[in-house]
Amino acid sequence: MSKSSFLGADTIALHSGYQPESDHGSRAVPIYQTTSYVFDSVDEASALFNVEQGGHIYSRITNPTVAVLEQRLAALEGGAGAICTASGMSALFVTFFSLCSAGDHIVSAAQIYGSTVTLLKHTLKRFNIDCTFVDINDQDALAGAIQDNTKLIFCESIGNPGLAVSNLPAIADTAHQQGIPVVVDATFATPYLNNPIQHGADVVVHSVTKWIGGHGVAVGGVVIDGGNFDWLKSGRFPTLTQPYEPFHGMNFWEEFGPAALAMRIRCESMRDIGAAMTPHNAFLLLQGLETLNLRMQQHVTNAQAMVAWLQQQDAVAWVNHPDINADAHTKTLFPKGAGSMLTFGVKGGRDAGAAFINALQLSSNLANVGDSRTLVLHPGSTTHSRLSETDLVAAGISADLIRVSVGIETVKDIQADFGLGLRAAAKVAMAQLAQTEA
Amino acid sequence: MYITVDNQNTFVATGGKPFNPNLPTVVLLHGSGTDHRGWALQARWFAFHGYSVFAPDMPAHSLSAGEALTSIEAMGAWLVRALDAAKVSNVHLIGHSQGFLVALEAAVLLSKRLLSVTAMATASAIPVNPALIETAQKDPALAAQMMLQWGFGNQHQYGASAVPGMQPIGIGQRIMANNPLAIDLAACNAYTAGSKRAQQLASEGCASCVILAAQDRMTPKKEGFKLAQDLGTHAQVIADTGHMLPMEAPKQSLSIMKTFIQTLEK
Missing domain, CATH: 3.90.1150.10 (Aspartate Aminotransferase, domain 1)
Structure with missing residues (x-):
């Protein structure tokens, strides 16, 4: 079983990713309500922009409050890294956007949230990304729908609103035999009831607006990179295994390995699409997460x-x-x-x-x-x-x-x-x- | 980049820039069961500030093919062959944990091509509990978890990360579980020449730097201090970090590394 933390789930939800900061000792995670961060020097700024140093540059890309939520959710799901986004739908979009290009294909469960159907069937179609919908628990139908250009299998761990439970181990077996990752929207399950990565999923998405937040006061999403999928061996993912020109030819797989997808989303999607979670929403969602279990x-x-x-x-x-x-x-x-x-x-x-x-x-x-x-x-x-x-x-x-x-x-x-x-x-x-x- | 060493395809991270063997080369050596990615941030800094970076995955580790080497001596000799294959002339050797043991063996072979050695979270000997080696043979994933639970310092056990949103424990677990951890640990356990090699380097006037982690439970810092003594230098200790120092404190460790190497260059 892959682990990202040795703490229990209840403890992760309360403590992971933040310990009282040294200046004031704030017990609660502070709200870093700022757009940007002062650099110590020009050299430090350059190092941050060139990924020679971790840290914060601009809150569209990262923010300290948001990062605490990301680290807690990654730890709860047993992932290698997480990226929070403005909503669950934007989390799905940046995932599809990072794994697929024009001419690619997705196989999706038929029984999913209506807006996700629209995204897969109509919106992505405009960018020449096709989708085939199948009964996700019909393994013959699933295997038959996979094409040479298929980049991912998508399902919800509990379908909305039909409530069919996806048989994740069987789906993962079929997908992995063909070198294809499984992306699971686990919103209805939450990390408390089921951890898809432990059952074969490669990427987990949540609308954290829902049970994770729980109070109905903030919209947000998260993508969790399971870190177990070998993007190079698959041979289907040039976005992760070939040089990326905007970052001096960075090869995400070579540089970041298990966190390649998360880093690609961070470096590209958050920069170019900018569907960032606000620090205040991250704070509100953290309050919910603390009592999720x-x-x-x-x-x-x-x-x-x-x-x-x-x-x-x-x-x-x-x-x-x-x-x-x-x-x-x-x-x-x-x-x-x-x-x-x-x-x-x-x-x-x-x-x-x-x-x-x-x-x-x-x-x-x-x-x-x-x-x-x-x-x-x-x-x-x-x-x-x-x-x-x-x-x-x-x-x-x-x-x-x-x-x-x-x-x-x-x-x-x-x-x-x-x-x-x-x-x-x-x-x-x-x-x-x-x-x-x- | 990929190079051929002993007829095997070998991956060497270069920090995001094309490798230039004519520049002073910073060689970054990973620890047991890990790979070049532990140096991701430090490697990029050196590569973009006037150095070439040579951070190999040892044979059978992550992106490199071949059979895993079973002794530190063999790893040191392999490293020299790898540097030769890339036509590298002058090198600064930097090793984390087992990687520094490999550096010690390579250093003696490199002779005048060696510019300096830097030891990070390590000691001149790294005895390993036989039970851990046995676990690594039977269940590498479990052994990796045991090492990471022991290896990361307190802050990282509570989810701290130098890179926002990432989980260093999770990343380390995936890498180590798929690499020949048991063979590496056995090689560390069997290696006894470290203190002698370090003293030899000191006697030859090799510049050295020792960086230790205050919360290191795998190579306790008292052992690191002994290594520093053997090398004829003083150790610098980074607070609030454990054995996985390159990943836990990339900024602080880089600061010491680059200050040391830049001083030598002057």
Whole structure:
């Protein structure tokens, strides 16, 4: 097993990457709210720009507060390095941008977040990067989709919103046999529930906006370089193994080895695209990260209670959570429970579902997940509304699907709130029935 | 760059600039199970400030082919052949841990081509616990973890990094787990000529520099002080760092290295 720290996860979340600074002894990580950093001399400035010395130049590239979050997340996931970005989507973009060039190809799980589908299917297509979508757990389909120009396999460890769990060891086996890395969006899992690198993933991406932050106050993303993939042996990655002219012909693989991808993202994407996380957001996200493990325990406990409760309600047509009739790989990958997202449908279809959401008082109807508060959404008319009917089916989204991000409130209060929603939904369903009978 | 040594493809990092054998050459030698990347930052500075850099991956390490060498003496002789293959004339030898033992052996062979030696986080002998060697034979990844847990100082155990966002422990673990760590450790353990070689260099008037780490638990600094005595010089100690000094304190170690070498050049 690859390790990046010998501390336990709870300790990493609180201490890694920062010890009280010498000037004032600040126990909390300070917010370095600055754009830039004074150089000791012209020589030092030159050394920093030429990667002869580590340090900070400009906060678009690196920032001390952001670096603490990066180092904590890399340590929690067991990676070689991490780059924080302005959002989860920008984390995905800089990853694809760093590994692919025009003419390249990606194989992606079909069941993924709607905006990621759009990025892979439409936005990258404009730059002549194609994507084939497959059932990621169908190994024959996955192997068959790989082309000579395929640069990566992409999946979410728990798909959004279908909640299928990717069989990471099997996916990694198929990918690695052909010299291709596996990029995993692990947002729904968090480092508390599953560490994809330990199961064969090569790059891990999170929207840290979600459970890692947990408070719903800051947007951010991270790319974690697993450091285990041999980019040279693969022979598919000139961006990492050939000289890079803007840095005097730097060869990232030769110079940085296990951290080659992270350093390429740092040197190129952060400079040219500039999707940097702000220091204040990094500070806010660090506050969330400190209690991630405790919150995730409560999230999972509440989700399990809600699944059991919903399954007993007459107004509910179906309930989906990865732990229901879990596959063997789900049990192996998620021994603490497969997250706090669930989906369900109410009898009466989309209209009854809308009535359910509109009747809620405690839970919030909004386009986010992973807040400490319970959140609900109808993906078919919001996050995934830009997908075609075919794509919706492939993504596991039915018209009546209601997505729930179970929060950490007292669970009986969530149940009481959902009770209000289900009564409203039942009225709609009954009215539909009466209309049909009339 | 890649050169051929003993008919084997050998990688030599040059600090990001084309290698020029006519410049004074700074040779950077890695420790057990590691590779040239431990010197990434220092190498770039020398390469862009009037020196050529020659930082090889020893045979069977990371980017270099061939069979792993089983003795420090063989490694020292190999280094000289590698320098010859690259047509290097005058060299400053800098070695970390095992790398300095290799430097000691090469130094004696290089004779007048040698300009100086710099020892970093090392000693004239590096005895290795047989249990660690056995673990490295059976499970290199586990042995690498044991060494890194022991090797990095307190700050790095708490996630400090000279390069923002990077995890030196994670990087080191990946490199060491894939290199012939057990063979390197056995070679260190068997090597006993270090003190004699160091005294020989001192008697010949070789300029030397010793840089030690305050929290070094693998080659404790008291052993480093003895080495400095053998070399006829004083040791400089960098605070708050462990045995993985080149990665833990690249800026501080470079400052001492370049001051030493630049003084000699003057």
